[in-house]
Amino acid sequence: MLKVSGLNTYYGHIHALKGIDLEIKKGEIVSLIGSNGAGKSTTLGSIAGLVRSQSGTVTFLDNDITNMPPHNIVKLGISLSPEGREVFPALTVHENLKLGAYIKNDKRSIADSYERVYELFPRLKERIKQTAGTLSGGEQQMLAIGRALMSEPQLLMLDEPSLGLAPNLVLLVFELIESINKQGTTILLIEQNASMALSISHRAYVLETGKITMEGLAKDLADDPRVRKAYLGA
Amino acid sequence: MSGLTRNCVARVIIQQLFNGLALGMAYALIAVGYSLVFGILRLINFSHGSIYAFSAHMALLFIGMQFGVIPAIAMSIVLTGLLGVIIDKTALEPLRKKNSIPMAALITTIGMSNIIQNLLMIFFNTERKPFPAFFDFGMIKLGNLQINSTQVVMCIVSLALLILLTLIINKTKLGLSMRATEQNAKAASLMGINTNFIISFTFFMGGASAAIAGALISGYYQIVYPGMGFMVGLKAFAAAVLGGIGVLYGSVVGGLVVGVSESFAATFIGSSYRDSIAFIILILVLILRPTGLFGKKDIKKV
Numbered sequence A: 001m002l003k004v005s006g007l008n009t010y011y012g013h014i015h016a017l018k019g020i021d022l023e024i025k026k027g028e029i030v031s032l033i034g035s036n037g038a039g040k041s042t043t044l045g046s047i048a049g050l051v052r053s054q055s056g057t058v059t060f061l062d063n064d065i066t067n068m069p070p071h072n073i074v075k076l077g078i079s080l081s082p083e084g085r086e087v088f089p090a091l092t093v094h095e096n097l098k099l100g101a102y103i104k105n106d107k108r109s110i111a112d113s114y115e116r117v118y119e120l121f122p123r124l125k126e127r128i129k130q131t132a133g134t135l136s137g138g139e140q141q142m143l144a145i146g147r148a149l150m151s152e153p154q155l156l157m158l159d160e161p162s163l164g165l166a167p168n169l170v171l172l173v174f175e176l177i178e179s180i181n182k183q184g185t186t187i188l189l190i191e192q193n194a195s196m197a198l199s200i201s202h203r204a205y206v207l208e209t210g211k212i213t214m215e216g217l218a219k220d221l222a223d224d225p226r227v228r229k230a231y232l233g234a
Numbered sequence B: 001m002s003g004l005t006r007n008c009v010a011r012v013i014i015q016q017l018f019n020g021l022a023l024g025m026a027y028a029l030i031a032v033g034y035s036l037v038f039g040i041l042r043l044i045n046f047s048h049g050s051i052y053a054f055s056a057h058m059a060l061l062f063i064g065m066q067f068g069v070i071p072a073i074a075m076s077i078v079l080t081g082l083l084g085v086i087i088d089k090t091a092l093e094p095l096r097k098k099n100s101i102p103m104a105a106l107i108t109t110i111g112m113s114n115i116i117q118n119l120l121m122i123f124f125n126t127e128r129k130p131f132p133a134f135f136d137f138g139m140i141k142l143g144n145l146q147i148n149s150t151q152v153v154m155c156i157v158s159l160a161l162l163i164l165l166t167l168i169i170n171k172t173k174l175g176l177s178m179r180a181t182e183q184n185a186k187a188a189s190l191m192g193i194n195t196n197f198i199i200s201f202t203f204f205m206g207g208a209s210a211a212i213a214g215a216l217i218s219g220y221y222q223i224v225y226p227g228m229g230f231m232v233g234l235k236a237f238a239a240a241v242l243g244g245i246g247v248l249y250g251s252v253v254g255g256l257v258v259g260v261s262e263s264f265a266a267t268f269i270g271s272s273y274r275d276s277i278a279f280i281i282l283i284l285v286l287i288l289r290p291t292g293l294f295g296k297k298d299i300k301k302v
């Protein structure tokens, strides 16, 4: 479904991605693991079109989307819930979700999307008219995920969706990711909590200072002594 | 005798009030241009006054070509809107792409302002040219009051446009995407919004409303010249800051305060004060309320 090959991205002189290769198949949950500054968010940003890459290619469903502007990439079916939520603070919960469905025109299907998001996050439904800036951190995170779902993406990319959530909510978010996936959405996930991420993923990649150093089935990586030592605190 | 004088003073006051309201509404139309661009780019577009002057010259040019006043103004509105877009595309967007410092964009708008004004001088020369009083329908009687119809037209047209603008911003999908881009351009692009288009559209709306104000004010004073945008631009900018820049209804209130204070100052203090009173009020308001009358406390760029 998504294929990234030889991707190189720079921020000025900082060589953030040094030839990344990865592939995601339809229906999978794939995790990207790595320590702070490894280049995880940059990888998602490069796929979503937020960050320009200097060389390499990104293909999605037979479309070359390398360095395509972000608003066109969304239309092809990739949605990113960015690191740090990035909700629209002065807009209401409902307006934020409405923007999530910006690329859709069919009223019926937009209504279905609202329904689905409010079903996943009843707490958002109680706060339809509240401005996003006044939501708690956890609620903002739910809104960011919900907003990314509104376009009914084929590939949903989540950058640290459980960041700043209370432990019971973290659990809920992981359950949600699994259920969203079961409903047919392919998922590319970044999580600080590597053990939980691996537990729900099919496959995973380990990223170290801009390079992929390991890849494989999630359960194999979870048993790998190097991964256990570096990322699972074992 | 004293009754007669009192009557006279009252009439002058009301006359000047309408004069001020009419001018103020037109200032408000120009002020929203500053406000819209500031909202979306956090940039003060100092070329806006020259854009306004450009519009008046375009209207004059097309009127001279016998297109008829209203079609001429319509063409000027479109051209002026496009001028705003061109300024952004040629000079400002390249700076954004390079992530240059905000000061660079600010200086660029001042440079653009001079370039436009200079071109106007070259093609239309510096002299003051007459502009038709195209919406003068004589005096309107309201009881025993007489009001100039030009002032009424200016008020109504400006108000209608400001309401239309507010409706576009608050009620349409385009308006929602403008507000989203204003709050977080990166997130807006992730929603599928073409933020460059939104920025262009914002410049277009700013230019178009300046052109409408240009037609109204030119028809009111019946005079047009290349430097006409300087003082009007500054006053409209003062109006925008006074009301709280980035807040549309703030621009309207700011425009009215500037317009009314100007016309009262000219009548009761002396016409040499007409251009400074707006700024005296601005300074006082800013000391008391640094964000302007309706400004948001903290416009944080995410």
Ligand SMILES: Nc1ncnc2c1ncn2[C@@H]1O[C@H](COP(=O)(O)OP(=O)(O)OP(=O)(O)O)[C@@H](O)[C@H]1O
Pocket (backbone or CB within 6 Å): A011, A014, A016, A034, A035, A036, A037, A038, A039, A040, A041, A042, A043, A083
């Ligand atoms: N806008 C930027 N300008 C300059 N350097 C940047 C920028 N964004 C990221 N970097 C650098 O690129 C590298 C990769 O950053 P990235 O955000 O992709 O890391 P990450 O793996 O997501 O880290 P974290 O787990 O902390 O979120 C880091 O060294 C970072 O300092």
Ligand SMILES: [Mg+2]
Pocket (backbone or CB within 6 Å): A040, A041, A042, A083, A159
């Ligand atoms: Mg990150």
